[in-house]
Amino acid sequence: MGFRLPPENLGWVRHDLTDAGWRGRMMVRHLALMTPVCVGLALLPAEWGIRVAVVALALLSSTFVVAINFADIRQARLRQHGLPVPDDPQRGHPPH
Template sequence: MGFRLPPENLSWVRHDLMDAGWRGRMMARHLVLMVPVCVGLALLPAEAGIRVAVVALALLSSAFVVVISAGDIRRARLRQHGLPVPDEPRPGPPRY
């Protein structure tokens, strides 16, 4: 939720952000936060088709943003906890 964890949790943060599967864990965390929002949107008064469309739009667009910015989110969380940030190649044209 944006808070810095205590120093005794640094090994967990390191595992969460550095080990294999970190993108999946990041997406799972995002979905846990978005499901209550989507339930709230689904309970708004409207036709069923509109409610489904609004929930789908909210869920898919937010998941898309997390997917395309996962590396930046990861780097920010590593810096927030004072952990080393791994060097990752930036996307772009190949350097010859």
């Protein structure tokens, strides 16, 4: 949620952001954060169709934004913890 973990957790952070499956873990983390938001939106007073549409819009749009920015989010989290950012030649530019 934006906080830096203690130094003894750097191994876990490195594993979470560099080992196979890091994209899936990032998406699960995002969905875990969005679930309470979506529940809150669903409880707002409105017709059920509008509530469903608002929840769907919030969930789909935020998931899309996370999916297209996986690499940038990963780089920011690695830098936040003082870990080296791997160079990804598929992105067409060096890490910034």
